Amino acid sequence: MGTAPFVTVDVFTDRPFGGNPLAVFPDARGLTEGEMQALAAELNLSETTFVLPPEHPGSTARVRIFNRTAEMPFAGHPMVGTGFVLADRSRDGLLRFEVPAGLVDVQVDHDARGAATGATIAAPQPLRIGGALPPGLVAECAGISPDGIVTVRHPPTLASDGGNPRVLVEVTEAALAAATPDLAAFRRAVAATPELGGLLSLYLYRRDGSRLRTRMFSPLTGTWEDPATGSAATPLAGFLLHRSGAISGAWEILQGVEMGRPSLLRTTAQRTPDGIRARVGGGCVRVLQGHAMLPDKPGP
Incomplete structure (x- = not known):
């Protein structure tokens, strides 16, 4: 049985159990689309994100966003929360995510000690x-x-x-x-x-x-x-x-x-x-971390 590590964060808040919960799988390599959807449904949050290597130079990561029933082209609190979780991958506090709707630029926010406190994102398309x-x-x-x-x-x-x-x-x-x-x-x-x-x-x-x-x-x-x-x-x-x-x-x-x-x-x-x-931007707080247990994939 395989495992997939994840972390949950509360987004658009400065304290636990406020804001909007989000689950982030920081390394989703090897997960199938069906497994991503099943994990999002199992966690039962409004959205869950799965981080994959980028497809284009200059991007930080490709991010897939699933709600309980389907994949989404873009969503705000998942981008803010994922940026916060991946703050250590930023260059001068900047991240760029590939999502189906386009490219999302993320500015990680830090406190006086340099610790990440949240993020601000740019919507990928004009109004x-x-x-x-x-x-x-x-x-x-x-x-x-x-x-x-x-x-x-x-x-x-x-x-x-x-x-x-x-x-x-x-x-x-x-x-x-x-x-x-x-x-x-x-x-x-x-x-x-x-x-x-x-x-x-x-x-x-x-x-x-x-x-x-x-x-x-x-x-x-x-x-x-x-x-x-x-x-x-x-x-x-x-x-x-x-x-x-x-x-x-x-x-x-x-x-x-x-x-x-x-x-x-x-x-x-x-x-x-x-x-x-x-x-749009706001604060984030880490709440949980753990591993999802995945059933073994059938052999050839």
Whole structure:
């Protein structure tokens, strides 16, 4: 029986048992795709990453990201957490990961003693804004009244920058607190909206002074609620910049409070020649380490 070492980290937090948990397999050579998916399902976290040698000069590693049911082209907290785990492979604090969505640049953050404390990543693609969804449909999915959705600035809108598209939904304070995903409504929404491609993730947000408060629901992938979602925070930052007309902007996002796992995501966005580009970063804490036991592969 073979083994595969792994470590878990809590991402977008400065203390254990906050933020979003992530499992990282720092050396996934020899694992099959089926084993990676099985390990991600077994660990039952929102995502698990598997680190492989890079395919192109100048890259640090190729990283595969799996949620409970499928591989993902890009995800934010897995890139931040994997960068933190692989900090010793960085050059002057810089890493570059190959993921299906493109190249992800990672800046490792350090404290005064030189110890890694977290990381900041750049989304692999510029902001892409998709279509709008009916507020009533979104309200059903979120388990809230339609008047809890704020549409004065924008309707619920699809957006992405390399990851799975998220529906960005501004809501009232009461609606954010009351939201509870309705799985049957999610399934109806996907069946009625071909543009979703069989996937639906809601990223609810409200303005809270100088910060944003958010919640993310993706029950069709097994994530009933996510305590911190970097690949939703970056398109939200980019979308808010797009709406503002400014050259650049920065937002702190507080997520996971309702789950008892408060997370702080620091985002920035700026206009570039190829579109709006966004970054997200935060702290990380190691929590567990161990070895997964793998069944023997059948012989020839």
